Amino acid sequence: MSQQAVNGVPCRGKVLTVDNMNPNVKRVEYAVRGPIVQRAVQIEKELREGVKKPFTEVIKANIGDAHAMGQKPITFLRQVLALCSYPELMEDNKFPEDAKKRAQRILGACGGHSIGAYSASQGIECIRQDVARYIEKRDGGIPSNPDNIYLSTGASDAIVTMLKLLVCGEGRDRTGVMISIPQYPLYSAALADLGAVQISYYLDEEKCWSLDVAELRRALNAARQHCNPRVLCIINPGNPTGQVQSRQCIEDVIRFAKEEHLFLMADEVYQDNVYAEGCKFHSFKKVLFEMGPEYSSTVEMASFHSTSKCYMGECGFRGGYMEVINMDPEVKTQLTKLVSVRLCPPVPGQALLDLVVNPPQPDEPSYATFMKERTAVLSALAEKARLTEQIFNAVPGITCNPVQGAMYTFPRITLPQKAIDKAKEEGKVPDMYYCMRLLEEEGICLVPGSGFGQREGTFHFRLVWLPASLLPPVHIQTSKSFNLMRFYVTTLYCLNPDD
Amino acid sequence: MSQQAVNGVPCRGKVLTVDNMNPNVKRVEYAVRGPIVQRAVQIEKELREGVKKPFTEVIKANIGDAHAMGQKPITFLRQVLALCSYPELMEDNKFPEDAKKRAQRILGACGGHSIGAYSASQGIECIRQDVARYIEKRDGGIPSNPDNIYLSTGASDAIVTMLKLLVCGEGRDRTGVMISIPQYPLYSAALADLGAVQISYYLDEEKCWSLDVAELRRALNAARQHCNPRVLCIINPGNPTGQVQSRQCIEDVIRFAKEEHLFLMADEVYQDNVYAEGCKFHSFKKVLFEMGPEYSSTVEMASFHSTSKCYMGECGFRGGYMEVINMDPEVKTQLTKLVSVRLCPPVPGQALLDLVVNPPQPDEPSYATFMKERTAVLSALAEKARLTEQIFNAVPGITCNPVQGAMYTFPRITLPQKAIDKAKEEGKVPDMYYCMRLLEEEGICLVPGSGFGQREGTFHFRLVWLPASLLPPVHIQTSKSFNLMRFYVTTLYCLNPDD
Structure with missing residues (x-):
């Protein structure tokens, strides 16, 4: 339509196209919400529509989004926000005085x-x-x-x-x-x-x-x-x-x-x-x-x-x-x-x-609950950090540095030439190939190391180790509950793509 | 300090100065929060500190900020926000079912x-x-x-x-x-x-x-x-x-x-x-x-x-x-x-x-209150729009177009050459001179027309006619309650700067 002449005036196509838009915007890349995450959203939709997959849910380990991954909000914070939103609640004796x-x-x-x-x-x-x-x-x-x-x-x-x-x-x-x-x-x-x-x-x-x-x-x-x-x-x-x-x-x-x-x-x-x-x-x-x-x-x-x-x-x-x-x-x-x-x-x-x-102070009524909730979150995170490192280092082909802080780990994957060639055949960066397979076959959504940058010839992925379904919040004795098998299978597949 | 030598190494001054910062940022101007508003904030501080002024409060008519100017939030909106912030309130029977x-x-x-x-x-x-x-x-x-x-x-x-x-x-x-x-x-x-x-x-x-x-x-x-x-x-x-x-x-x-x-x-x-x-x-x-x-x-x-x-x-x-x-x-x-x-x-x-x-629908419990509140706000705004136009056109030296919509009026002020010269003496754009006087003497904070652009040789100001203290929410019979005198005095002053 836009290429035809209308009233004798030839249409000139779109005013705004990828060829004449801001070139700096085109150069922008943001892997944390890039193609692999878009594919994960599609897969979730397919699962809802009843498509059969080797898994029943996608584990989104691509972004540090604590609440989306099962962490509960801190009561005191939300009480004060509710009071600010609807000050009529100031009369409500269910809210502690320090929150008010x-x-x-x-x-x-x-x-x-x-x-x-x-x-x-x-x-x-x-x-x-x-x-x-x-x-x-x-x-x-x-x-x-x-x-x-x-x-x-x-x-x-x-x-x-x-x-x-x-x-x-x-x-x-x-x-x-x-x-x-x-x-x-x-x-x-x-x-x-x-x-x-x-x-x-x-x-x-x-x-x-x-x-x-x-x-x-x-x-x-x-x-x-x-x-x-x-x-x-x-x-x-x-x-x-x-x-x-x-x-x-x-x-x-x-x-x-x-x-x-x-x-x-x-x-x-x-x-x-x-x-x-x-x-x-x-x-x-x-x-x-x-x-x-x-x-x-x-x-x-x-x-x-x-x-x-x-x-x-x-x-x-x-x-x-x-x-x-x-x-x-x-x-x-x-x-x-x-x-x-x-x-x-x-x-x-x-x-x-x-x-x-400016959190609750020791002499305020919300202090005990606040501290209990805060400590519980931070302890659970510390435990997950420890397990993440321990478990990854047990997977063949993966090496993982100590997880000292934040919410991420960036393990290295050793991919054999065969797997690298296979990725190239498919027109993919090798770590993208690995992460895509892991997503398609095991439903785990990671971001490939190439989205963050890595030394030439090395391959990594970033895993956000928050998801409850990846690392359940209960105390864990065996590495299996970390859905380790999912990593095993895909990693072995990548190691031996012709098997 | 930064110009001295430290340990024999001459300091090179700041890394970031106005001379080497992003030149585009320097060209940015935003009059709605510009120098006149900064002066208004200072004056408010002076009033709080007990400095005597010809007025007791600054009327901020510079920005379309309805709640700051006395408009009350719509109950339904805030109820839902409180429920979203603190879902424990879902159990509370003070909240209507449609909000929940x-x-x-x-x-x-x-x-x-x-x-x-x-x-x-x-x-x-x-x-x-x-x-x-x-x-x-x-x-x-x-x-x-x-x-x-x-x-x-x-x-x-x-x-x-x-x-x-x-x-x-x-x-x-x-x-x-x-x-x-x-x-x-x-x-x-x-x-x-x-x-x-x-x-x-x-x-x-x-x-x-x-x-x-x-x-x-x-x-x-x-x-x-x-x-x-x-x-x-x-x-x-x-x-x-x-x-x-x-x-x-x-x-x-x-x-x-x-x-x-x-x-x-x-x-x-x-x-x-x-x-x-x-x-x-x-x-x-x-x-x-x-x-x-x-x-x-x-x-x-x-x-x-x-x-x-x-x-x-x-x-x-x-x-x-x-x-x-x-x-x-x-x-x-x-x-x-x-x-x-x-x-x-x-x-x-x-x-x-x-x-x-997606506001409350006629068959929902919050509908009546919602509509009542919404109508009250919009009627009050309509009344203020009408009065603004009527009153401004009664002030000598000011002409004001019909206020058909939005929350603003942009009246024209006729400043005689004498006032324009006076402004130039003080190194000010004439409409800035007028607005600054109005602020200093009457405590009304407006934005000069030059902050929005105007035809060469014409002068305006933007007035946000929301403030309750400018135009009280009660039904008004006389133009005086619009603090008209404040405009009179300053306008006359500007018309005759030597008086």
Whole structure:
């Protein structure tokens, strides 16, 4: 139709086509919700329609979505949100007094006492104060200024905004941004969208995915030939690799950032998700300040947190914040202006964040239940982390680093040449071939390592080890209950594709 | 400090400064939350600290933020949100059955039955189905496909995403986007951010801010000299001008878009806010389809709606959607990929949107209260619209077009040369000078016309006529209760700055 002449006027086809759309958008890739996940959704539909499969449900181990995977919301958080949504419940004696007090305080800070009003673009002031107090407490008293806190629509929003501020220049002067490989693909996607240059530095799989400053320097020096490196992004605890950085490593990174005149972005959304013995979360800010004024008064940094992970797992509310440190005041003015265009982050997400940074205290009625629920979630996660590592290392062809933190593991799969050739025949990257088979034959949905980046010739997958059906929440004695057999079968198949 | 040498290494100043930040961000302006609003916030602080002023409160007439200005939330919406937040309330017999049914349906569509789970990036499927049904009903049965619906973080998010898809090319090939003057500054801000070319077409103040195709053509032809015009943006009902477009005008615009091969963006967030007799909201989609297949199967369009305006005014929830029509399927795939990077719009906002498009029905227990509340809000708005126009036209130096829709008026102020000179002395745009005086002396916070654009040599302001303290919700007999005197005094002052 669109190619025919209408009233003698030839139609020119679509105004907007893939050939004339924004080329940066075309370069964006986001594997966590990519083709394998789309196929998983189709398979779920087929199962509902009665199509016979070797399994009865798809286990979605592709995304860190705790509630979708059976984790229950924390009662206190949801009570306060219900009170904020429908303040008539303040009269209801089923709600504890501390929940009411929190809701009243939040509503008092909202225009017209309603979470339906826009907030200040930077976020509600008293919530930013609570965030600053939380950071101070977390970091052993190092001061935090509420004016440096920007509430956001999940951490992703703040990360993209911060990157947007930093990108400038053309050709060899274009801003380069250092990101780890493997990485969380929000970063590569945002850089593609902004037309910035991605500088890849590799984490050391042999050393439990640790970060080595020599590798940072190698990547930086190579990049200086073709762009202007200005930013260093770190994810700690790591996504997709689940490692937790040592204090020493963080110090080295900060020293490197200062020497090389880089803006630091510290993605710390898994700060409560640390499980391995001997591991501890150290915030970049705390280490920065402990290194003395030579560092704490010069190194520019933004750090990010979210309501989506840790023990809350409230992804749907899109709550988050960033703290900026040593940011030029004029740039801050520009940042504040930029975020004002989108008016404000969702207010229910801001309210939720307030409860996370200001949870029930020991003398409050909700404290006991809150702590019990929080501890139960974190213990279950720790147990799953332990089992994940143990079980994977029992599967032939798979090697798995210790799962120190976050909600992921990024095991390596050894695929023989035969399997690699088979994948190539089908026009697939070998790890995509493996993950697709695992999905089609066993109903387990993973994201192939190629979606996060990996060293040439190595193959991995990211597994989110949250799903209850993957690793039941009961205490487990045998590895079989981890649906290990599903991995066995597919892995063996891939090892011997002609059998 | 940062300029000194530390350990013999000279510091190079900040990594990120206004001189080396993203130049597009520097070009972004958003007057609705600009300097005048920042001053208003300061004044509020001064009042709280006991500073004496000629007024006791600041009346914020700068932003369409209904709840902040005293409008009460609709009970049904908030009941369902409370039930979704804290499903334990399902047992509570204080909640009507239809509210529980809605909450259960929404939760059933959420991963793990929790609004804390991520949704599909395009939005929850059953909510997209409800949106499609709402559009079909609104447009007299013209079909709407849920696959063409994208839920969003307020309408702003969807508008920016759509513009981002459309922008490409360099130099004279750079995408040009036609926007009305006066405009809602989200558009100019987004275009600056994307580095697109803004093509201004002027609304006709003499004809009640109507849109004239001859002016569209003038603007388009002029722009073709220096860019590639591809997009035409329309706001109906108008922001900041409050006009409602006639069916004939919409037809003309659609014909123009087809002839000139432009992608249409119809911002229709005020679709329920139509007050003037003889005015009616016509959706661009309905008119497009009534023009026959020659148009309905070729003209590419996106239309936008939000939970922030109309009778709901739930700005803080950041709910919204866009419907795309005749979009190239490959571009749609790119759009879906692009929105997946941010994971999903806030789920509480999606839930709220579901209630807006699927409100209580006549046979349901909440219907009577819902309708009563909805009607009360819309009648109060209609009355305020009428009074605003009537009262402004009684102030010397101010002329005000009929307020047909939305929540704004954009009156013209006649400033004598003396006042204009005085403004220049102070280094201010004359309408900014007027608004700043009105704020300092009377405590009324408006946005100057220059923040929206206006014809050279004319001066305006945008007034949001929602604030209860500006126009009390009681029935009003005298114009004085509209705080008219406050406008008188300042206007007279500006007319005679030497008095």
